[in-house]
Amino acid sequence: MAAGFKTVEPLEYYRRFLKENCRPDGRELGEFRATTVNIGSITTADGSALVKLGNTTVICGIKAEFAAPPVDATNKGYIVPDVDLPPLCSARFRPGPPGEEAQAVSQFIADVIENSQIIMKEDLCIVNGKLAWVLYCDIICLDYDGNILDACTFALLAALNNVQLPAVAINEETGLAEVNLKQKTPLNIRKYPVATSFAIFDDTLLIVDPTAEEEDLATGTVTIVTDEEGRLCSVHKPGGSPLTGAKLQDCITRAITRHKEVKQLMDKI
Amino acid sequence: MRGSRSKALHDRALVNCQYSMATFSTGERKRRPHGDRKSSEMTLHLKQTFEAAILTQLYPRSQIDIYVQILQADGGNYCACVNAATLAVIDAGIPMQDYVCASSAGFVEDTALADLNYVEEAAGGPQVALALLPKSDQIALLEMNARLHEDHLECVLDAATAACRAVHAVLDQVVRDHVREVATLLGE
Numbered sequence: 001m002a003a004g005f006k007t008v009e010p011l012e013y014y015r016r017f018l019k020e021n022c023r024p025d026g027r028e029l030g031e032f033r034a035t036t037v038n039i040g041s042i043t044t045a046d047g048s049a050l051v052k053l054g055n056t057t058v059i060c061g062i063k064a065e066f067a068a069p070p071v072d073a074t075n076k077g078y079i080v081p082d083v084d085l086p087p088l089c090s091a092r093f094r095p096g097p098p099g100e101e102a103q104a105v106s107q108f109i110a111d112v113i114e115n116s117q118i119i120m121k122e123d124l125c126i127v128n129g130k131l132a133w134v135l136y137c138d139i140i141c142l143d144y145d146g147n148i149l150d151a152c153t154f155a156l157l158a159a160l161n162n163v164q165l166p167a168v169a170i171n172e173e174t175g176l177a178e179v180n181l182k183q184k185t186p187l188n189i190r191k192y193p194v195a196t197s198f199a200i201f202d203d204t205l206l207i208v209d210p211t212a213e214e215e216d217l218a219t220g221t222v223t224i225v226t227d228e229e230g231r232l233c234s235v236h237k238p239g240g241s242p243l244t245g246a247k248l249q250d251c252i253t254r255a256i257t258r259h260k261e262v263k264q265l266m267d268k269i
Numbered sequence: 270m271r272g273s274r275s276k277a278l279h280d281r282a283l284v285n286c287q288y289s290m291a292t293f294s295t296g297e298r299k300r301r302p303h304g305d306r307k308s309s310e311m312t313l314h315l316k317q318t319f320e321a322a323i324l325t326q327l328y329p330r331s332q333i334d335i336y337v338q339i340l341q342a343d344g345g346n347y348c349a350c351v352n353a354a355t356l357a358v359i360d361a362g363i364p365m366q367d368y369v370c371a372s373s374a375g376f377v378e379d380t381a382l383a384d385l386n387y388v389e390e391a392a393g394g395p396q397v398a399l400a401l402l403p404k405s406d407q408i409a410l411l412e413m414n415a416r417l418h419e420d421h422l423e424c425v426l427d428a429a430t431a432a433c434r435a436v437h438a439v440l441d442q443v444v445r446d447h448v449r450e451v452a453t454l455l456g457e
Contacts, residue, residue: 042341045293059340061293084302086289088336095287095336138292140338 047163055145060155077124077132090144116193116233146212153195196255203241224255282328344386367402372432383432399429
């Protein structure tokens with residue numbers, strides 16, 4: 001009976017639950033799904049992390065390569081993020097060139113890296129004007145069940161935290177770079193940005209960590225990225241129903257608590 | 270059925286595969302995850318393998334998509350894909366003639382080796398990929414590259430077949446355990 005009601009009137013079905021301050025999957029409105037993180041599972045990558053938020057699963061692999069630094073900033077390296085939402089993660093994606101959503105998520109991740117200064121690009125420079133690291137951060141979604149932004153941001157952070165770069169010395173005679181694979185150093189992570197997403201229901205109710213179903217029914221979404229000192233790195237609200245300043249403040253408070261939860265998980269691994 | 274309807278077959282289902290390798294799956298970063306020549310070949314092989322095993326005539330005018338993604342490549346990519354896809358097809362409840370189990374085998378210094386890893390593959394010896402329907406003992410796909418003396422073929426195939434049967438035992442156990450678990454949950 002309940003299943004039939006859900007199919008015919010999904011929105012009304014959700015409203016009945018939300019009225020009682022809970023959700024069909026048993027969570028409260030402000031509760032995240034179980035989060036798990038696994039790092040270093042891919043040995044061919046220089047750093048990797050697998051993050052699960054309930055059913056949502058993303059994997060991030062980081063590959064480091066050499067490149068010449070950009071001409072306008074000779075003391076900097078590059079960080080190149082890319083998010084892939086392949087057709088295997090959900091029936092809503094089709095094979096072919098990256099869809100709108102994948103590009104939007106990629107850009108969001110690029111903005112988070114830029115705004116939060118997660119690592120200083122100067123740290124990636126090996127020889128000024130000659131040689132620098134490029135970090136290709138490829139994020140692949142393996143199972144899409146909503147809240148992809150939080151999962152991707154967390155996977156990126158955990159993978160960057162796992163990166164071990166080999167020592168590089170420049171041979172004076174030949175001028176070529178020599179890599180010492182035995183001596184590896186971790187990256188200097190300056191900030192720990194953590195994203196927290198909310199779905200807006202019926203223009204007023206805020207629910208945290210929406211599933212794909214909830215995202216489809218919601219009238220809008222908000223994503224807040226904070227660092228470990230509670231400073232905002234990004235506030236992302238792509239259209240949807242308008243929100244009052246007070247509600248946004250509530251979101252920020254919740255985001256700061258979420259940061260602590262994520263930090264605890266990060267410290268454990 | 271999505272995309273062009275002209276591809277639809279009036280008497281059976283169309284099997285569509287896509288094989289892609291994550292950019293970080295190999296030692297050297299991959300530029301294109303799919304669509305290069307090697308991936309296209311792999312896609313075709315997977316499609317042929319599963320067309321042979323799935324009872325496509327039960328679903329006329331429909332399409333079955335099989336997407337596989339390599340996260341870390343350490344040899345036997347084709348075989349891992351086939352074994353994973355078999356389980357996924359079973360999980361989807363699509364009827365097949367039998368499990369498809371695959372294993373690679375090689376031949377180094379007069380010894381047949383089953384399930385080559387990346388180093389053994391890169392060494393450049395003869396290499397066989399075998400996809401087997403173990404119950405009926407039929408070969409769905411067999412591919413060999415490099416030269417191998419006819420006399421040695423049998424022992425290499427035996428090694429691959431034995432490995433396929435071992436894979437079958439593991440897959441079958443997993444499926445049975447899963448079904449048992451789901452059945453208990455549904456029974457409650």
